[in-house]
Amino acid sequence: MKILRDIIEIDEQKCDGCGLCIPSCAEGALAIVDGKARVIRDPLCDGLGACIGACPQGALRIVKKETLPFDEAAVHAHLHTRGCPSAQASLLAAPSPKGDRLPMESALSHWPIQLRLIPPTAPFLKDAHLLILADCAAVADPALHQDLLPGKVVLMTCPKLDNGEEAVERLAAIFRHSGVQALTTVMMEVPCCGGLSRIVKEALKRAENTLDAQEVIIQRTGKRGRPTIAPQPPRLC
Numbered sequence: 001m002k003i004l005r006d007i008i009e010i011d012e013q014k015c016d017g018c019g020l021c022i023p024s025c026a027e028g029a030l031a032i033v034d035g036k037a038r039v040i041r042d043p044l045c046d047g048l049g050a051c052i053g054a055c056p057q058g059a060l061r062i063v064k065k066e067t068l069p070f071d072e073a074a075v076h077a078h079l080h081t082r083g084c085p086s087a088q089a090s091l092l093a094a095p096s097p098k099g100d101r102l103p104m105e106s107a108l109s110h111w112p113i114q115l116r117l118i119p120p121t122a123p124f125l126k127d128a129h130l131l132i133l134a135d136c137a138a139v140a141d142p143a144l145h146q147d148l149l150p151g152k153v154v155l156m157t158c159p160k161l162d163n164g165e166e167a168v169e170r171l172a173a174i175f176r177h178s179g180v181q182a183l184t185t186v187m188m189e190v191p192c193c194g195g196l197s198r199i200v201k202e203a204l205k206r207a208e209n210t211l212d213a214q215e216v217i218i219q220r221t222g223k224r225g226r227p228t229i230a231p232q233p234p235r236l237c
Contacts, residue, residue, distance in 0.1 A: 017037065042067040107146070134157070134196050
């Protein structure tokens with residue numbers, strides 16, 4: 001039965017067939033057909049618009065349309081058939097308990113990890129402790145896999161370079177559907193990274209979720225916590 005819902009619409013006059021939107025659709029709903037991007041089947045499109053910011057021509061937008069509802073089972077079947085490892089949500093081998101891992105062992109438990117590629121219905125999100133991680137923090141913190149990542153589901157994004165509104169909407173959808181149990185936000189000390197805190201708080205507000213996010217600040221030196229600035233001696237005339 002058809003319903004009125006959000007779905008992606010593509011302006012064929014603006015679309016140049018570059019394909020940059022394709023990897024941004026975690027559900028695999030987009031494809032290049034006859035030189036243009038197309039929604040291959042409406043039930044595969046969740047209407048959240050993660051693909052919009054990837055289009056340099058501004059050819060994609062969200063519209064209201066009477067069509068078939070989003071079909072999570074059809075998405076999983078489609079991704080399995082297509083066999084795309086970069087978009088297919090999957091669990092990895094369970095990492096060893098904390099304390100038993102070798103120093104270089106990964107604590108990553110799932111794929112994908114980029115927020116814009118993770119569907120809100122991904123099975124690894126259910127009842128999870130989320131670790132929302134600013135991209136740069138993953139490189140700056142030398143002990144990420146030992147201290148912060150074990151037992152958590154990581155979602156990576158950049159509050160400066162990624163589309164903030166899309167990040168808010170996707171996180172809000174995750175908060176509404178996944179039953180998140182706990183939330184930790186990890187960001188850098190630099191000013192532009194503060195946007196991640198605002199994104200998370202706005203997403204919680206839109207989802208009407210009352211979870212409190214623990215925030216961890218990583219310095220550019222790799223230390224945790226905001227740097228202490230030594231007081232300057234008085235200036236002599």
